[in-house]
Amino acid sequence: MDLTKLSALELGREIKNGQVSAVDAVKEQLAVIKDRDAKYQCFISVEAEKALAEAEMVQKKIEQGEYKNSPIAGVPIAVKDNICVKDMYATCASKMLYNFKPGYHATVIEKLKEAGAIIIGKTNMDEFAMGSTTETSYFGETKNPWDIERVPGGSSGGSAAAVAAEETPIALGSDTGGSIRQPSAFCGVTGIKPTYGTVSRFGLIAYASSLDQIGPIGRNVSDCATLLEVIAGHDIKDSTSVPDLDKNYMLALVDDVKGMRIGIPSGYIGEGLDPEIREAVTKAGKVLAEKGAIVETFDLDMADYAVPAYYVIASAEASSNLSRYDGVKYGYRTKEFTNLAEVYKKTRNEGFGQEVKRRMMIGAFVLSSGYYDAYYIKALQVKALIKKAFDEAFKKYDFILGPTAPTTALKSGNNLENPLKMYLGDIYTVSVNLAGLPAISLPYGIDSKGLPIGLQLIGDAFKEKTIIRGAYALEQTRPAIRPAL
C-alpha cells in the first residue's frame, strides 16, 4: 500500500488501527519528497529529523491510547512558510526573512500538535503572500504537478502543489484575496478559506490583517473539513477571533442538497470566463439540480468594484504590516551602510522583491494625506456595499456557485510583467475576503489541455457547513483526478 496516495483521513484510520505506524507514514512521505521535490519545488524547508522524532513520540502516545478523538494523529502535514512554527524557518519566501526562526508557534500549530499531526516542512509561496503564481518567491518557482511549464497558482502555490504531487496528504495555506482557492483550483485539489475570525491569525505573518485567514488544502472535502475542525476556534491571542464558534464541520459531510437554494451570479459566467470553465459551472449546477437543489442565475452587484477595493485595502494594510521589516530586529540587513537611514532604505530595497515593493508604494499612496479619503475610505465604503450585496444574495440563496478563477493554470514566465492583468485574475475570489465570507474551491473536471478546473462555493458568514455539504455532494458525482507524476 502506497501510504502517500491515501487521503489524510484514510491514513489516520490506518495509523489508529495499528496497520501503519506514524513513523512509517512520515518516512514514506519524506522519501517521496526527496524523490519528487527537486522537480516541483513545493518546499522551502523540509524538517526530516524533527518530523521523525515527532512521529516517534506521537506513535508512542497513540499506542498508549492518546489522540482518541483526533482523526489526523500521526498524519504528515505541510505548512505554508508564512505560518510560524517554533524553531523552524518562517521565510515568507522573502529574502527579508531568509534566516528567520520564530521562538513561538502560531496558534494553529499548537492545535495541530494537540491533534498529533506531524509537520514535515514549510511550503513555497509568493513573497509575503502577495501574488497569484508563486513566481515572486525569493527561493524559486514551484511547478504545477499537472504541467511543469505552468504555475501552481498563488500565493499558497507550494501547499497546493505539494498536495497534488502527493508530497503531503494535507497542507495549511493562507487566503487574503484567493490564495488558498486559486492555487487549489490550478492544482486540482480542494481548499477552504474560512469565515474571517474562524481560525486564529496569531502566528500568521500578516499581509492584510482584515482579510487574512489560514485554511486547509487537501485532496478531498472530507480531509479539508477535518483539518478545518482541528485549526478553527477562538483564540485569546487574536482579538479578531470569533468566540462561540460551531466548528462541527465533519457533520456536514453528507451527500444531500435537497431543497438547497443555489445562486450562480450571471456576471461570473459571462465574458472573460474560459468557456470550458463556464461549462463546468453549468454542469455542476445541473448536477445539483438533479440532486434536488434549486439552482438559478442571478445578479450579484458590485462585482466590478471588488478588485480595486481589494487592492487598495490590502496594499494599505500590507504597507503598514511590512514596515517592521527594517533590518533591526530580525531577518536580512544590508551589508554596507553608514547611518540608520541607509539601514532602513537599503535593507528594504534589497530585501523585498518587486511585487512587494509595488504594493508598499501603492499602500503608502492610498493612505497618504490628501489621498486617504479618496482611496482608502472610499475602498472601505465599497467594501461595505459589497458585503451588503452578499447579504442580499444570502437572503435568497444558501450558497453561491461559480468558478474559482477565469482560467485554468497559466503558463509560467511572463505573468509578472503586467501586474494589473494578474490582479484581474482574482476577480472571483477577492470579494469573498472583503465580505469576510467562507468559500471552498472544489476540483471539477479537467479542460482540453488536461488542466484541472476549480469551482467555488461561497457561503454566508459562519456557514461553512452549508458549503461543505454542497461541495461534498458535488464531489461524489465526479471522478477523483490525479496528475501524472
Place this chain on the structure above:
Amino acid sequence: MISDETIKYVAALAKLDLSEEEAVRAKIDLSQIIEYVNRMNELDTTGIEPMSHVFAYENVFREDVVTNRSERDVILSNAPESKDGGFKVPKTVE
C-alpha cells in the same frame, strides 16, 4: 497623476531606496494601477459608513495581569546585530 515626485514621496514613506530603473518602472505600474482603481468613483457611496471591521465585534479585552517572564534569548535570537542585551543600530541622531 502619478508623477516622479509622487514616486519619490511614496518610496520615501515606504523607506525604499529605488534605483532609477525601479523608479521608472514604478511610475508606470502605479499609474496603471491607480487609474484602474479610480473606477471606484463610479459608485455612489454617499452616506455609506466605511467598514473597517467586517463583523460587529466590540470590547475584546484581557485582564491586567502580568503573564510573561523574561525571554530575552528568544527576543534577540534573530537580531542581525545585538550588544549588551539590546539591538544594535547605527547612532540615532535626535
Place this chain on the structure above:
Amino acid sequence: MKSYETVIGLEVHCELDTKSKIFCGCTTQFGGEPNTHVCPVCSGMPGTLPVLNKQVVNYALKAGLALNCDITRYCKFDRKNYFYPDLPKAYQISQLYLPICRNGYVEIETESGRKQIGIHEIHMEEDAGKLIHDEWEDCTIVDYNRCGVPLIEIVSEPDMRSAKEVIAYLEKLKLILQYLGVSDCKMQEGSLRADINLSVREVGSDILGTRTEMKNMNSFKAIARAIEGERKRQIELLEEGKTIIQETRRWDDNKDTSFGMRSKEDAQDYRYFPDPDLPPISISEVWIKQVKNEQPELRDEKMTRYMKEFEIPEYDAAIITGSKVMADIFELTADLCKKPKEVSNWLMVETMRLLKVHDMEAEEIHFSGNNLAKLIGLVDKGTINRTVAKKVFEVIFTEDIDPERYVEENGLKMEADDGQLRTVIENVLAENEKSVQDFKAGKTKAMGFLVGQTMKTMKGKADPGMVNRLLTEMLS
C-alpha cells in the same frame, strides 16, 4: 518695542500605572535589564497581535471624568506609521479619529484668580522603547522594555499664557492623576512627559502665530526655562522681521537653549488608519456610572475632610494633600497614633525640610507611616527627646528604619532617672561654680549654660525640660 502675548498649549504623556502593558502580558515595571520585560508581541515579531488591557480603558475613563471630559462612547485605535528604532512595529497604536475623551477642562489658580484651561482630547496609546547611546562604539542600543507601556496623552487647548500658568496646569494634572491612582507621574522616571507648543503674537491680535513644539524638558524648572527661552527667541525673530519656522525643537537644559531637531528627510505623513487587529470599544452608560462610583476622593475633597475630621488648619491641609503620597502617609500615621496634629507637624516641618535638602519631590517619599507613628510614640512616651527624634527621623526619611530598633541599637534612650540626673547636675554645679554664682546674681543666661553642660554630660539623652526643673530646684 511691541507688546507680545505668549500662547501655549501642552501635550502631556502620562504612563499609566497598570501592572501589565497595554497590548500584552509583560510587566510595566520601571527599569530592568534591557529587553527582559519584552515578549514577541511588544517587540513586533512577525505574526504577533495586540490584545487590549481593560484596565487601560478604565484608567483613561477615570482621567477623562476627573478632567471634566465628554466620553467618546464608540472609539477605535488607529495606527500611526513612522520608522524609528524605538518603535518595533514601525507604527504606534494610538487614537486619532476617535479619542476616548474630548472637550474637558482643568481649573488653575493664577494671580488674577481662577482660570479654566481647556482639554482638547485625551487618547490612549502605547509607549515606545528606549535608545541608549553607546559611546564606545558610537552606535545605539535599543531596549524595548518600555514598548507597550500604556500611555494617555492629554492635549490641552492653547489656553496658557505664561510659564507660571503652565506649571500650575501641570501641577494640577499631576495631583489629579496621582489621586486617581492611574499614574505616579514621576517626571524624573519619565512617567510624566510634557511637550510644549508655543507661539507669540502681538497683544490684541486674535490670530495665532506660527508655533514650535519643544521636547526634552525633564523637570518643571526646565519647562519654565524652555518657555522663557523660546518666547524670547520667537520675539527676537519677529522683531527682526524674520519668520518663525514651524518645527520641533529639542531643549537642552545644560545649555539653556533649544535646537531645531534635524528635520527628518521624509515627510511626517503618519498615514493614520484604523487598526484592523483591534475591535472598536463601546463604552456604555453602565460602565461610565461604575467608573464614576469608584472614583476616589480627589484633593479638594480630601482637604476639606482633613480640616474637619482631623481639625488641622487649611494651610496645613493644603500642603499635606499637595501630594497623594504625603496624604496617604498622613492618614495612615494618624490612624495608627491617633495624633493628627503631631503627624501634621512632622510632615509640614521636618519632611518638607528634608525634601529640600535631598532635592526630592514629594512623590519620591519612601518612608512608611508605620515608622513615623512609632517615632511619635517614642517621643510621646518620653523614651527620646525631640532633638534626638529629629535626628532619628532623618534616618527614617532616607532609609525607612524602624525607630524602636534604631534607638535600642544606638543607645539613644533618654535617661530620665531622677537620681542619676541629680547626681550629674550636682557634678555640673560643682564644676561650674562661677556660673552658679552668675545665676544667683541674676544672670539668667547662666541657667542656659548649666542646662547645656548637663545635656552635654548626658550626651543629649535627657529631657531638657526635666533638667531645667531640677536645676531650678537645686539652685534655689
